[in-house]
Amino acid sequence: MALLEVKNLKTHFFTRNGVVKSVDGSSFSIEKGEILGIVGESGAGKSITGFSILGLIDSPGRIVEGEINFDGKDLIKLSENELQKIRGDEISMIFQDPQTSLNPVITIGEQMMEAILYHKKGVSKKAAYEACVEILKTVGLPAARKRMKSYPHQLSGGMKQRVVIAMALLNNPKLLIADEPTTALDVTIQAQILYLMKKLSQEFHSALILITHDIAVVSQLCDKIAVMYAGRIVEYGSKEDIIFNPLHPYTKGLIECLPKLNDEKKRLYQIPGIMPSLLGLPQGCYFKNRCEFSDDECDTYPLQQEINGRIVFCHKVK
Amino acid sequence: MLKYILNRLFHSVIVMFVISFIVFFIMFKAGDPVQLLLPPDATQQDVIEMRHALGIDQSFIKQYEAFLKNVAKGNLGNSFVYGQPALDVVFERLPATLELSVLAMIFSIIFGVPLGIIASIKPKAWYSKAIMFLSLSGISVPVFWTGMVLVLIFSVLLGWLPSSGRGEVYLFTSAFTWDGIKHLIMPVLTLSFFQLALILRLTRTGMMEVMMQDYIKLATAKGVPRRVVVYYHALKNSLIPLITVIGIQFGQLVAFTIVTETIFAWPGTGKLIIDSIQNLDRPIVVAYLLVISFIFVAINFIVDILYTFVDPRVRV
Numbered sequence: 001m002a003l004l005e006v007k008n009l010k011t012h013f014f015t016r017n018g019v020v021k022s023v024d025g026s027s028f029s030i031e032k033g034e035i036l037g038i039v040g041e042s043g044a045g046k047s048i049t050g051f052s053i054l055g056l057i058d059s060p061g062r063i064v065e066g067e068i069n070f071d072g073k074d075l076i077k078l079s080e081n082e083l084q085k086i087r088g089d090e091i092s093m094i095f096q097d098p099q100t101s102l103n104p105v106i107t108i109g110e111q112m113m114e115a116i117l118y119h120k121k122g123v124s125k126k127a128a129y130e131a132c133v134e135i136l137k138t139v140g141l142p143a144a145r146k147r148m149k150s151y152p153h154q155l156s157g158g159m160k161q162r163v164v165i166a167m168a169l170l171n172n173p174k175l176l177i178a179d180e181p182t183t184a185l186d187v188t189i190q191a192q193i194l195y196l197m198k199k200l201s202q203e204f205h206s207a208l209i210l211i212t213h214d215i216a217v218v219s220q221l222c223d224k225i226a227v228m229y230a231g232r233i234v235e236y237g238s239k240e241d242i243i244f245n246p247l248h249p250y251t252k253g254l255i256e257c258l259p260k261l262n263d264e265k266k267r268l269y270q271i272p273g274i275m276p277s278l279l280g281l282p283q284g285c286y287f288k289n290r291c292e293f294s295d296d297e298c299d300t301y302p303l304q305q306e307i308n309g310r311i312v313f314c315h316k317v318k
Numbered sequence: 319m320l321k322y323i324l325n326r327l328f329h330s331v332i333v334m335f336v337i338s339f340i341v342f343f344i345m346f347k348a349g350d351p352v353q354l355l356l357p358p359d360a361t362q363q364d365v366i367e368m369r370h371a372l373g374i375d376q377s378f379i380k381q382y383e384a385f386l387k388n389v390a391k392g393n394l395g396n397s398f399v400y401g402q403p404a405l406d407v408v409f410e411r412l413p414a415t416l417e418l419s420v421l422a423m424i425f426s427i428i429f430g431v432p433l434g435i436i437a438s439i440k441p442k443a444w445y446s447k448a449i450m451f452l453s454l455s456g457i458s459v460p461v462f463w464t465g466m467v468l469v470l471i472f473s474v475l476l477g478w479l480p481s482s483g484r485g486e487v488y489l490f491t492s493a494f495t496w497d498g499i500k501h502l503i504m505p506v507l508t509l510s511f512f513q514l515a516l517i518l519r520l521t522r523t524g525m526m527e528v529m530m531q532d533y534i535k536l537a538t539a540k541g542v543p544r545r546v547v548v549y550y551h552a553l554k555n556s557l558i559p560l561i562t563v564i565g566i567q568f569g570q571l572v573a574f575t576i577v578t579e580t581i582f583a584w585p586g587t588g589k590l591i592i593d594s595i596q597n598l599d600r601p602i603v604v605a606y607l608l609v610i611s612f613i614f615v616a617i618n619f620i621v622d623i624l625y626t627f628v629d630p631r632v633r634v
Contacts, residue, residue, distance in 0.1 A: 054539055080544070088541030095539075100532040105554045105629055115540045151630040167540065 002029040002069075003207050004053070004175055009066035011045075011052045020278045022048040022061065024231040030175070030224070035201065035208045037218030037239075039254065040228035041275050046211045047096075049228070050177045053209075054093060055083045071174065089119040092168035094197075096180040098160035102152040108163055109148030112136075115170045131170065139166040139196060158189040165197065169204055176201060177209045182217070194221060215254050219243045227251045230275055230286040237310030247307065247317045249291045285315070323619075330615040337611050341604050342385060346378050351398050351598035372398055385604075394608070395601035399594070404601035408587060408609055413490040415586035418578070419571035421493065421506045426513035427564065431553075434521025438529065439548065441522075449518070456515025465508040465581035472504060479504055482583035505582045509575060513567055520563055524556030531555075557628050565621035569614040 011023040023045040030036045038046045052063055055075060068075040070091065075083065087093075092115075095101040103111060109132060116128040123131075129148065136144035139162040152160060161181065168176055178197060182190040198221050201208040212218060218225050218239070225242040227235045227250065235248040246252045253271040273290040276282060282289060284299035291298070293316045302313045352368045360368075369375040373384060388395055394404045433453075437446040473481035484492045485501035492498025528534065529552055537551045538544070576588035583589070587606060594602040625632040 051535075056535060056539060084541050084543060086541070087539055093536070093539040095532055095536055097532060101536045103533040103537065103551050103555070104631065106551070107630075111537075114537070114542050114546075118541050118543065118546075153631050164536070 001072075003032045003034075003071065004209075005029040005067070005069040006049075006053070007067040007069070009049065009052060009068065010064045011048050011057055011061060012064050013061040015060055018279050021231050021281075022278060023052060025066075026226075026228070026233050028224075028226050028233065028236055030207045030209060032174070032207055033202070033205050034224065035198070035210060035222045037222035037225045038209060038211045038228060039213065039215050039218055039225060041213060043230075043275060043278065044228040045231040046213075046228055047179050050093065050179050050209065050211050053175075053177060054087055054091060055080075056093075085119070088115045088168075088173075089171045090173055091175045091177065092171070092173040094161075094164050094168050094176065094178040094181045097184040098157050098164055099184060101164055102160055104152050106151075107148065108150050108152065108155070112148075112163070112167050112170065115167055119171055132166075135166045135170055136163070139163075139169075139200070141166070157185055158193070161185060161189075161193055162196070165193070165200070169200055169206070172204050173206055175209070176206045177211070179211045180213070181210075183212075183214075190217075197221075215243075216258055227254070230281060231278060232286065232313070233311075234287065234314070235310070235312045237312075241308070241310050247310070247312045248287075248314050249293055249316065250287050253290075285313075326615075326619055326622075330612070333615065334608055334611050337607055338385075338389075338604055339382070341607050342382055342600070343378070345598065345600040345603055346381070349598050350374075351600070354597055355398060394605040397594075397599055397602050399597050399599045399602075404605035405609075407602055408590070408605050411585060411587045411590045412609070414484060414584060415572060415575050415579070415588060417491045417493060418502075418505055418509060418575055418584065418586060419568065421502065422510035422513060422571060423564070423568050425506060426510045426517050430514045430517030431521050431560070434518040435525055435548065435553065437518070438522040438525035441526065450522075453515040453518045456511050457519070459511070461508060461512065461577045462581060464511050465504070465578060468504045468508060469581070484585055501582075505578050505584055508581070509571065509578045513571065516567065517560070517564065520560055521556065524559055525552055528552045528555045554628065558625065561621055561624050561628065565617045569610075569617050572613055573610045 006029065007027050009023055009026045010021070013020040013022055026045070026049055028036065028038075038049060040046050048057070048061070051057055053068055053070075053075065055063075055078070057063060063076055066076065070086075075086070078086070102108070109129065112132040112135075113125065113128045116123055116131060117125070120128075133145050133148060136147060141147055141159060141162045147155070147159075147163070152163075155163065161184075165181070176197075181197065182193050185193060194217060197208065197210075200206075210218060210222060222239050225235075225237065225239055226233050227242070227248065229250050235242060235246065235251045242251060243255065246255055250271070253269070256269040257271065259268055271290055276286060276289070284301055285291070285294065286301075288294040288298040297315045302315045305312050305314075305317060307317065350369075351374070352365055352372070356364055356368060366375070373381060376384075385395065396402060397404045397407050400407050433449050437449040437453075440446055469481045472479040480501050481504070483501055484498065486492060486495040486497040492502055525548075529548075534547060534552055537547045542551070574588070575584070575586060576592055578584065579586045579588035580592065587609075591603065591606050593599075594606070
């Protein structure tokens with residue numbers, strides 16, 4: 001059985017201007033130790049998918065439908081108290097911007113120890129402290145013991161992200177959700193952090209959901225890839241299939257956008273147009289206005305097709 | 319740190335020097351206290367003698383010079399009306415005012431902060447709306463009105479609470495005797511009504527802003543209980559602007575209890591200063607304002623020190 005199985009997840013936001021269907025019927029699953037990449041543009045619903053798993057959707061949003069089966073429990077049916085026990089223990093999360101994801105007025109050490117002390121009853125403060133120092137060493141933070149007493153503003157962005165990663169790994173979670181963990185970092189640090197995450201998820205036998213807009217990143221790290229567009233998954237399959245043989249026109253476009261080493265000098269490909277607003281989605285396929293293959297058939301939303309173990313939503317894929 | 323304190327002291331001395339000059343000058347121009355002090359049938363001779371005795375027959379510069387010389391010896395002059403050293407008269411009244419302001423501030427914080435937090439967590443709930451409505455009236459209703467309505471209800475109609483005076487005083491305060499407490503309730507409520515509303519609204523705004531931050535979401539994602547997220551992670555961050563305002567407001571409370579003290583005939587400095595201005599009792603007015611400005615300076619200093627405890631990014 002899969003570690004996490006998300007079925008037909010719908011997370012909608014009930015705003016003054018109408019219902020925003022940020023996630024509208026996503027299904028995917030992840031096995032123990034696997035790395036799943038969720039790729040898409042800003043506003044495609046990637047982060048909301050991640051937050052939905054942990055039940056971190058703030059009003060006016062809520063999960064309206066679906067199942068999130070994790071280790072035999074449906075997370076959507078759990079109470080806030082039960083969820084609180086899972087958060088940071090069995091499932092933990094790494095946020096996009098390390099500059100804002102640590103509390104500025106609490107020491108690194110205290111923020112880290114919280115993750116242990118609220119989950120493992122009976123662990124002494126001293127033992128928790130030592131565990132934090134150990135894990136800070138594991139993520140490669142220099143002068144780990146000294147850093148425990150530091151405040152976030154005394155650390156650089158890369159160091160903070162290492163702290164956040166360390167914090168997420170403290171309780172040896174079964175599942176790690178990383179929401180654009182490298183977007184706010186500069187390129188040299190990005191590679192280090194990504195490599196670290198891959199290494200650690202293997203070491204700790206954690207499954208990893210990597211949310212990113214950077215298809216180059218997923219192509220290096222992931223086992224499986226889900227491509228999201230305007231709140232829905234449009235293509236979902238193994239990394240090899242998606243990267244080397246994309247079927248959906250949007251996925252094709254995304255891969256086309258990547259610069260290639262052996263190419264002649266020419267302008268990079270760009271998918272024409274922009275993603276439609278979630279408040280004004282077109283009838284039928286959401287991608288039809290930007291798609292070179294679209295015709296009348298695309299005025300109805302395509303049904304799910306399964307081709308060699310890969311799932312794709314497109315009328316033009318046969 | 320020492321350098322900071324010395325710097326602060328130096329600044330406050332300058333501030334107090336400037337204040338003394340301005341007040342001295344205004345009171346000099348305001349009129350002749352002798353006319354008010356002597357009985358109407360006093361002779362010209364009496365007037366001249368009195369003016370000489372008080373030292374106000376000399377030029378402004380001479381008078382101010384004499385004042386500064388006295389200040390250097392720690393003497394702010396004798397009150398024209400009471401005949402006692404002005405500072406003593408002010409200090410004698412100060413406990414009554416401080417007690418009122420401190421209690422009002424404590425009351426406002428104890429109720430304002432939690433109510434503000436409650437109103438921030440679920441802003442659309444009926445109780446949040448009720449709290450916000452009440453706080454709006456707290457901000458808008460003038461102090462003299464609140465005071466008089468309280469007197470009308472609790473003294474005139476119900477007869478539960480005394481409408482004036484301090485009651486029985488023990489160890490400089492009336493908070494230790496039952497009679498004193500009964501006298502305190504209405505003035506403290508009157509004085510804290512506005513402060514409470516202000517602190518409440520400020521807490522609410524600050525909390526709503528902080529609760530949207532990533533680190534609050536991360537704390538929740540870490541499995542920290544909601545209670546701890548709100549009352550520790552979030553509150554600690556919204557304390558910084560709160561402390562600033564509480565500091566300034568406390569100074570205001572001490573300085574401007576005048577209206578409340580007048581309504582409840584509270585024998586504090588507020589009533590003293592009004593009476594002294596009417597009597598043109600310059601030494602009292604100068605001494606009072608110097609004491610108040612010293613309190614302001616001291617509060618600001620304490621607030622600066624508190625910052626360093628609340629926010630590690632602030633260094634003194």
